[in-house]
Amino acid sequence: MQNKNPLPFLVWMLCGCLVLVSLACGRGDRQSQTLTIAGSTSVQPFAEKLAEVYMKQCPGLLINVQGGGSSAGIMAVQQGAAQIGASSRELHGEEKKLHEAVIAWDGIAVIVHPSCPLDNISLTTLRQIFAGEIKDWAALGLKPHGMHVITREEGSGTRTAFEELVMDRREISPTALVQDSNGAVREIVAHDPHAIGYISCGLVDQQVKALAIEGVLPTGANIKKNLYKLTRRFLFVTAQQPAGLAQEFCAFVLSPQGQILLEKEGLIGVH
Amino acid sequence: MLTREKLIEKALLLLALSAIGSLALITIFIFLEGLPIILKTGVSHFIFGAHWAPTKGHFGILAMILSSLYVTLGALIFGVPLALACAIILAEFAPASLTKILKPTIELLAGIPSVVYGFLGVVLLVPLIRSYLGGPGLSLLAAAMILGIMILPTVISISIDAMNAVPALYREGSIALGATQWQTVRKLVLPAARSGIITAIILGMGRAIGETMAVIMVAGNALSIPTSILDSVRTLTANIALELGYASGAHREALFATGIVLFIIIMILNSAATLIAGRK
Numbered sequence: 386m387q388n389k390n391p392l393p394f395l396v397w398m399l400c401g402c403l404v405l406v407s408l409a410c411g412r413g414d415r416q417s418q419t420l421t422i423a424g425s426t427s428v429q430p431f432a433e434k435l436a437e438v439y440m441k442q443c444p445g446l447l448i449n450v451q452g453g454g455s456s457a458g459i460m461a462v463q464q465g466a467a468q469i470g471a472s473s474r475e476l477h478g479e480e481k482k483l484h485e486a487v488i489a490w491d492g493i494a495v496i497v498h499p500s501c502p503l504d505n506i507s508l509t510t511l512r513q514i515f516a517g518e519i520k521d522w523a524a525l526g527l528k529p530h531g532m533h534v535i536t537r538e539e540g541s542g543t544r545t546a547f548e549e550l551v552m553d554r555r556e557i558s559p560t561a562l563v564q565d566s567n568g569a570v571r572e573i574v575a576h577d578p579h580a581i582g583y584i585s586c587g588l589v590d591q592q593v594k595a596l597a598i599e600g601v602l603p604t605g606a607n608i609k610k611n612l613y614k615l616t617r618r619f620l621f622v623t624a625q626q627p628a629g630l631a632q633e634f635c636a637f638v639l640s641p642q643g644q645i646l647l648e649k650e651g652l653i654g655v656h
Numbered sequence: 657m658l659t660r661e662k663l664i665e666k667a668l669l670l671l672a673l674s675a676i677g678s679l680a681l682i683t684i685f686i687f688l689e690g691l692p693i694i695l696k697t698g699v700s701h702f703i704f705g706a707h708w709a710p711t712k713g714h715f716g717i718l719a720m721i722l723s724s725l726y727v728t729l730g731a732l733i734f735g736v737p738l739a740l741a742c743a744i745i746l747a748e749f750a751p752a753s754l755t756k757i758l759k760p761t762i763e764l765l766a767g768i769p770s771v772v773y774g775f776l777g778v779v780l781l782v783p784l785i786r787s788y789l790g791g792p793g794l795s796l797l798a799a800a801m802i803l804g805i806m807i808l809p810t811v812i813s814i815s816i817d818a819m820n821a822v823p824a825l826y827r828e829g830s831i832a833l834g835a836t837q838w839q840t841v842r843k844l845v846l847p848a849a850r851s852g853i854i855t856a857i858i859l860g861m862g863r864a865i866g867e868t869m870a871v872i873m874v875a876g877n878a879l880s881i882p883t884s885i886l887d888s889v890r891t892l893t894a895n896i897a898l899e900l901g902y903a904s905g906a907h908r909e910a911l912f913a914t915g916i917v918l919f920i921i922i923m924i925l926n927s928a929a930t931l932i933a934g935r936k
Contacts, residue, residue, distance in 0.1 A: 452901075453901045454901035456901070456903060456904045457901045459904075460904060531790075531791070533791075533792040538877070538898045538899050539708075539709065539710055539711055539899055539903075539907070540710075540711060540899055540901075540903050540904075540907060545711075556709060556712070558880075559707075559708075559719070559878065559879035559880040560878050560879075560880045560887075560888075561878055561879075562792055562794055562876040562877060562878050562888050563876070563877035563878060563879070563890065563898065564877070565872065565877075565897075565898050565901075572778075573792075573794070576783065577786060577792060577793065579792075580792065
């Protein structure tokens with residue numbers, strides 16, 4: 386009798402596996418009702434907001450917003466894992482074959498602790514700070530203290546844009562601290578009076594102070610008039626000319642309602 | 657009856673092999689993805705180069721290898737004395753009833769997700785280091801302290817097992833000769849359990865070197881080779897986890913190559929542990 390016991394066990398296990406597999410397949414059928422947006426962590430909070438409003442208007446539709454970064458989002462679109470890729474950097478090389486739609490403009494704000502007396506910074510000084518040439522606040526006429534420079538990880542859309550707009554082909558110093566999201570950079574700057582970092586303008590809040598660049602504050606009006614120097618584009622990337630759900634969602638984002646929503650969240654509309 | 661027996665045997669064998677197969681697949685995959693870039697950059701350039709700017713074609717991971725080793729060493733400095741003291745108390749001095757409660761409690765430490773350790777580090781430890789010792793707070797020191805706590809359950813429970821494996825006869829003999837309990841532990845139990853304790857420490861090292869999330873949160877992830885314990889560091893694991901999301905092309909391959917180096921380090925540690933555990 387004892388020999389018999391393992392067999393039913395194995396049969397049950399096989400059944401279990403089959404059920405799991407069929408469940409996994411079942412998910413595929415519902416995909417037609419699901420729109421997946423993957424990509425930049427800078428775009429993610431805005432995409433989530435848009436998705437939330439759009440899902441309320443279209444019951445039964447599920448919009449899945451994932452982070453992972455611009456490159457991951459673009460790759461997801463190339464491989465068909467997501468219908469829309471959100472990118473906070475320009476497409477280059479192979480990626481140019483994809484279809485891009487500009488959904489909004491965003492400024493990159495240079496942020497410091499609210500207690501920092503600094504209000505304005507020049508592009509050159511900013512470059513020297515991030516290149517590691519200026520290491521002490523004393524160089525800016527403040528109380529001497531080591532500067533804690535915070536940057537984003539290599540490949541991040543915000544970092545790529547910052548390098549293009551500020552660094553002038555210089556490299557960001559290897560001694561700079563590296564954080565993997567806008568939120569993490571803001572969190573550190575909010576608690577460290579000697580830190581300086583950069584994040585998407587839309588994510589600046591009262592915890593940190595955004596500096597004026599060459600005398601121009603990163604306000605919506607200044608970005609719109611193209612006065613603020615550190616400005617970049619937010620893209621929705623699709624495999625071809627968007628169709629179906631992706632097209633409907635893109636149309637919603639570019640509609641006055643979608644654009645007003647983005648502006649309310651701190652971005653600058655395309656119209 | 658016999659055929660059924662054979663059938664079950666084969667099915668179990670297949671399941672067992674699938675577990676090993678997944679290890680083989682992982683190994684093959686990371687080597688296939690990562691090896692080309694190592695060969696292209698040159699092994700010595702890759703391992704001994706200190707310039708990491710993957711989107712600009714510089715792939716040197718020396719700073720990260722050193723950081724991983726420093727952080728692990730730091731974790732051992734904080735963790736091992738604590739863990740050994742704890743193991744000695746629980747195995748030799750504490751009454752059985754207390755051990756019964758304390759040992760599972762310590763093992764519970766292993767069940768706390770690493771992101772929670774990292775969060776505690778960021779919220780409690782980092783501000784303390786920043787205001788009392790200087791620097792940005794996110795540092796080698798913070799990472800070493802957090803990891804020192806994280807390796808406790810591994811080191812403690814394996815050390816306790818090693819000490820319990822020392823026959824009671826030895827202890828009784830020692831006590832009968834007039835040695836105190838502490839003398840017995842120091843001169844007899846610890847030397848007898850040495851290989852087990854070293855294994856415990858090596859496995860703790862493996863845990864520390866492989867930890868990712870908590871380290872990313874508290875180490876600051878700067879790319880330079882640290883010159884003080886208050887400097888920010890980036891470990892091999894942190895490098896992979898930080899950049900994989902955005903990486904493509906050669907950058908992605910370089911991260912897999914980082915994985916290969918990590919894989920080899922952990923293989924060496926694990927083999928050392930097995931070897932020492934086997935040799936009594």
